[in-house]
Amino acid sequence: MSQRDVIYSCGSCGYPLNLSSSDRSTSEVGSSYQKSLKKGLISFVSVDLSRFTQVDEISCFPLTWRTYRPKTKLLCRKCGVPIGYGYGEPAVLCSFDPANSSSSGTSHNIENSICYLSDDCLLSIFNKLECESDRNAFGLTYRENAKCIPKIIARSPYLKRISLAGIRGLPDTLGMFGSSLRSLSLYCCTGITDADLAQVATGCPNLVVVELQSCFNITDHCLESLSKGCRALKSLNLSSCNISDQGISAVFTNCLNICTLIITSCRRVSGLGFRGCPSTLRYVEAESCMLSPDGLLDVVSGGGLEYLNLHKLGSLSGLDGLGRLGFAKTLRILNLRMCRYVTDSSVMAIASGCPLIEEWNLAVCHGVHLPGWSSIGLHCNNLRVLHVNRCRNICDQALLSLGDGCARLEILHINGCVRITNNGLALFSIARLNVNLRVDEVMSIGPSIENLFRLE
Numbered sequence: 081m082s083q084r085d086v087i088y089s090c091g092s093c094g095y096p097l098n099l100s101s102s103d104r105s106t107s108e109v110g111s112s113y114q115k116s117l118k119k120g121l122i123s124f125v126s127v128d129l130s131r132f133t134q135v136d137e138i139s140c141f142p143l144t145w146r147t148y149r150p151k152t153k154l155l156c157r158k159c160g161v162p163i164g165y166g167y168g169e170p171a172v173l174c175s176f177d178p179a180n181s182s183s184s185g186t187s188h189n190i191e192n193s194i195c196y197l198s199d200d201c202l203l204s205i206f207n208k209l210e211c212e213s214d215r216n217a218f219g220l221t222y223r224e225n226a227k228c229i230p231k232i233i234a235r236s237p238y239l240k241r242i243s244l245a246g247i248r249g250l251p252d253t254l255g256m257f258g259s260s261l262r263s264l265s266l267y268c269c270t271g272i273t274d275a276d277l278a279q280v281a282t283g284c285p286n287l288v289v290v291e292l293q294s295c296f297n298i299t300d301h302c303l304e305s306l307s308k309g310c311r312a313l314k315s316l317n318l319s320s321c322n323i324s325d326q327g328i329s330a331v332f333t334n335c336l337n338i339c340t341l342i343i344t345s346c347r348r349v350s351g352l353g354f355r356g357c358p359s360t361l362r363y364v365e366a367e368s369c370m371l372s373p374d375g376l377l378d379v380v381s382g383g384g385l386e387y388l389n390l391h392k393l394g395s396l397s398g399l400d401g402l403g404r405l406g407f408a409k410t411l412r413i414l415n416l417r418m419c420r421y422v423t424d425s426s427v428m429a430i431a432s433g434c435p436l437i438e439e440w441n442l443a444v445c446h447g448v449h450l451p452g453w454s455s456i457g458l459h460c461n462n463l464r465v466l467h468v469n470r471c472r473n474i475c476d477q478a479l480l481s482l483g484d485g486c487a488r489l490e491i492l493h494i495n496g497c498v499r500i501t502n503n504g505l506a507l508f509s510i511a512r513l514n515v516n517l518r519v520d521e522v523m524s525i526g527p528s529i530e531n532l533f534r535l536e
Contacts, residue, residue: 098128258284281309300327307334325353351375373401380408402426406433427452443469453478457485470496476504
C-alpha cells in the first residue's frame with residue numbers, strides 16, 4: 081500500500097472498513113466515472129465483507145422481459161449505518177470480485193435475470209407478503225419451465241390478480257384454484273388456445289378484468305365460452321385477436337355489466353356484433369378497425385357510451401359513415417384522428433347530435449372544411465379540448481368560427497395547418513385570450529388503459 085493511499089472508515093462511528101483508494105475501480109474511467117464522483121459515489125473492485133453487515137435486496141418485476149440485478153446493502157458492522165451496495169455484476173457503488181473477495185471463497189456470480197431465481201424462492205417471496213393489497217398486486221415472472229405458478233395458485237386461495245404475460249400454456253391449477261381471481265392478464269400469450277380459455281371460464285367464474293391482447297389463437301368460440309363462464313366481466317381487451325362480430329355479440333349477450341371493450345386492430349369486426357350492447361358500455365377502443373356504417377350505429381346503440389376511439393378507422397366501401405355517431409347522446413370524448421374518410425356532413429351530425437362532447441380529436445382529417453368547423457363552433461358548447469393538427473382544410477375563417485362559438489374551449493392543439501396564417505392565429509388569440517394554443521400533437525386522449533383495467 082502506497083503512502084498516498086486513502087484509508088476509508090465509517091463516516092458515522094469511525095469504524096475502519098479496510099478499504100483504500102488502491103482498491104477503487106477505475107477500469108472504466110470516463111464521463112460516467114466523473115459523474116459518479118460528482119454524486120459522491122465511489123466504486124471498489126472488492127471489499128472485506130467481515131467489516132460489513134449484509135442485507136440482501138430482491139426486486140420482482142411483473143414482466144418477463146425485465147432484467148434483474150441482484151444487490152446487497154452493506155451496513156457498517158459496528159453502528160449499522162448504510163455504507164453502500166455490493167453487486168454481482170459491475171459496480172455502481174461498490175462491487176464483489178469473486179476471485180478477490182477476502183471474506184470467503186463463496187462466489188457472488190449470480191445470473192442477471194430474475195428468471196434464475198428458484199421456484200421455491202419466488203414462492204417464499206410471495207408467502208412473505210402479509211398485506212392483502214400486496215398479494216393482489218403481486219406480479220408473476222414466468223419462464224417456460226417454471227413450476228412456481230401452480231404452487232402459488234394452489235397455496236393462495238385468496239389471490240385476486242395474476243399476470244402471465246408471454247407464457248405458452250396455462251397451468252392446470254388455474255382452473256382448480258382460481259375461484260378468487262378477479263383480474264387475469266394473458267398479454268401476448270400466443271400459445272393460448274380455446275381449450276385454455278375454456279379452463280379459465282370454468283375455474284375462474286368471478287373474473288371482472290381479462291386482458292387477451294395479442295393472443296392470436298383466440299377465436300369466437302373461445303369468447304363464447306369465456307363470456308358464459310365469466311358473466312361478471314366488466315373490462316375486456318381483445319386487441320389484435322382473430323375474432324369477428326360473432327364473438328363480440330356473445331360477450332354482450334352473456335356479460336350484461338361490461339363497461340370497457342378494446343378491439344384495436346381486430347380487422348374482422350364490422351361493428352354489427354355491438355347490436356343490443358348493454359347501456360353499461362362506457363369505453364370502446366376500435367383503433368385501426370374496419371367498421372361499417374351500420375356497424376358504427378350499432379357501436380353506439382347501447383345509449384351509455386362516453387369514450388370512443390376510432391383512430392385510423394378504415395372503410396371497406398370508401399364511404400363516410402361516421403355521421404351515425406350523432407346518435408351517441410352521452411359521448412364525451414371522441415378520437416377521429418387520421419379518419420381520412422370523414423366529411424363535413426358527418427362532423428355536422430356529430431356536432432349537433434352529441435351535446436356533451438368535451439374533447440374531440442380531428443387531427444389529420446383532411447375532409448373537414450368550413451361547414452364542418454363552423455358547425456363545431458355553433459353546436460359544441462361543452463367542448464373543452466379540440467385537436468386540429470395537420471388538417472389541410474381548416475382556414476382563418478374556420479378558426480374564427482370556432483372562436484365565435486365553443487364557449488368553454490380551453491385548449492386548441494394546432495400546428496401544420498397550411499391554410500392558417502399568422503394573422504388568423506393572432507385574431508383568434510385576441511378574441512379568445514383564455515384559450516391555450518398548443519403545437520404538440522397528442523396521439524392518445526381520454527383515460528389511460530391502465531386505470532380502466534385496474535381492480536376497484
